[in-house]
Amino acid sequence: MLVLIGIVIIIAGFLLRFNPLLVIMTSALATGLAAGLDVTAIVAAFGKAFNDTRYVSIVWIVLPVIGLLEAYGLQQHARSLIDRMKGATLGRLLTSYLLLRQLMAAVGLTSVAGHPQTVRPLVAPMAEAAAEARNDALTDDQREEVKAFAAATDNIGLFFGEDIFLAIGSILLMKGLLETYGYSIEPLHLSLWAIPTAITAFLIHGFRLRRLEKRMRKREAGA
Amino acid sequence: MITLDFVYILAGWTFALFALLGLYDRTNPKRFGNAAFWGLLALSMLGGDYLTDFQNGLLVLALVAIAGTGQIGRAPGGEVSAEVQAERAARHGNFLLLVALIIPAVALAGTFLFKYVPGLADPKQATLISLAIGVLIALGVGMARFKPPLLLPAQQGRRLLDAVGWAAILPQMLASLGAVFALAGVGEVVGGLIGGAIPQGSLFGAVLAFGLGMAFFTMVMGNAFAAFPVMMAAVGLPLLIKQYHGDPAVIAAIGMLAGFCGTLMTPMAANFNLVPAALLELKSPYGVIKAQIGTAVPLLAANIVFIWLLAF
Numbered sequence: 001m002l003v004l005i006g007i008v009i010i011i012a013g014f015l016l017r018f019n020p021l022l023v024i025m026t027s028a029l030a031t032g033l034a035a036g037l038d039v040t041a042i043v044a045a046f047g048k049a050f051n052d053t054r055y056v057s058i059v060w061i062v063l064p065v066i067g068l069l070e071a072y073g074l075q076q077h078a079r080s081l082i083d084r085m086k087g088a089t090l091g092r093l094l095t096s097y098l099l100l101r102q103l104m105a106a107v108g109l110t111s112v113a114g115h116p117q118t119v120r121p122l123v124a125p126m127a128e129a130a131a132e133a134r135n136d137a138l139t140d141d142q143r144e145e146v147k148a149f150a151a152a153t154d155n156i157g158l159f160f161g162e163d164i165f166l167a168i169g170s171i172l173l174m175k176g177l178l179e180t181y182g183y184s185i186e187p188l189h190l191s192l193w194a195i196p197t198a199i200t201a202f203l204i205h206g207f208r209l210r211r212l213e214k215r216m217r218k219r220e221a222g223a
Numbered sequence: 224m225i226t227l228d229f230v231y232i233l234a235g236w237t238f239a240l241f242a243l244l245g246l247y248d249r250t251n252p253k254r255f256g257n258a259a260f261w262g263l264l265a266l267s268m269l270g271g272d273y274l275t276d277f278q279n280g281l282l283v284l285a286l287v288a289i290a291g292t293g294q295i296g297r298a299p300g301g302e303v304s305a306e307v308q309a310e311r312a313a314r315h316g317n318f319l320l321l322v323a324l325i326i327p328a329v330a331l332a333g334t335f336l337f338k339y340v341p342g343l344a345d346p347k348q349a350t351l352i353s354l355a356i357g358v359l360i361a362l363g364v365g366m367a368r369f370k371p372p373l374l375l376p377a378q379q380g381r382r383l384l385d386a387v388g389w390a391a392i393l394p395q396m397l398a399s400l401g402a403v404f405a406l407a408g409v410g411e412v413v414g415g416l417i418g419g420a421i422p423q424g425s426l427f428g429a430v431l432a433f434g435l436g437m438a439f440f441t442m443v444m445g446n447a448f449a450a451f452p453v454m455m456a457a458v459g460l461p462l463l464i465k466q467y468h469g470d471p472a473v474i475a476a477i478g479m480l481a482g483f484c485g486t487l488m489t490p491m492a493a494n495f496n497l498v499p500a501a502l503l504e505l506k507s508p509y510g511v512i513k514a515q516i517g518t519a520v521p522l523l524a525a526n527i528v529f530i531w532l533l534a535f
Contacts, residue, residue, distance in 0.1 A: 148505060163483075
């Protein structure tokens, strides 16, 4: 029971808005001590895990390219493309991106798009431009919501597409764990069962994107 | 053969350059903190494999100390003015888009190339290696066409990374915390608690506990992978599979997706939820989570119903 202290520290730390890095380190130390480890062993375990998971942080190497392109007007260009496309509404734009992201993830192409690679330079400015095309007085809060939905759409497309791919980590984890229980199951069998949820995710989020688009317009009428 | 080490070296030199440029940025009152932070990260990328586990741990403690005492900041401004950007956008037009699409296109092509032509690069890391190659090609093409000052990409990249700040290593920190939790056996304890809380004799009750438990435990750990073995051991295997004879493939596949609904709702999944908020310069760090809850909750309900309908 005592090892749960780490979870309590995490939840309290996030709620009280302490610096998350401090909260994580405190939680790791408290959990390790509660489990009877000494401080050196905890620091070493944390250091080993940090070194083993460096691939998580390499995505930042795209920033010099994104910075260069933004300095030469990429965001403005992405916006002007949307302005020229008369049919490109906010809902249609983000729904198309959702579908594209789900399909690419379903064939294993998960790192092809993402927040630094596609959302910040392309999808978010395009979504803003599509919202502005119908509403020339977007408030700051509306602008925030549009950008947040651009990021949310990327996540949802990724999560509910990737498990359709046979060789993704989560499918292999499931296969491995079920095998230790004595059930031998083909990866294809697991990945097919991800399809009903993928379709449902598309319908639910697509519906919410349509409502977002209407909401962005309605406030204009009231303003 | 190209391995992930190539990507680590590229990332290491990128962070080292950011650190160096940060050190000489006198407009940033916290330039020493920034330089130390990105410099240590560069050291981790370049030399992490040569350090002992304990030394790597000390490196992390130093990163936390710098960030936790507020020694990281960002210089005001630094972006190219909107007028200049608009004028350049009109001049370069679709070429900008083309360069931006080089990165995903090379990532895509390289993934297939390295998988089907063995010996060129580590096939297990094909996409990450291709992504790095795509970055180098895009940078080369962009430099050749725009002819910017040599350090402009690094300076602008540094400005973007400073906007993200310490949150840039939050995902890696949380992944490491997960390793300590595993070492301490946190999963077994939580699984035991949830397993004990299920009403006896109700199939739907057991399915509900499994789905909600996956989502909740994923929210706590920030990762459905950590929640999955725990919930399978506590509820999935003994109740759903053994007692009620459910289809293990359905229970596992859709149970994992119920966990993903939890990922959409937690700040612990920093790389998906907090980092984009910083990258898009949103006022609220929880803006992305707020946008996701309306999809995650009904989808979680749908997953629970799917397990109930399809597995039994």
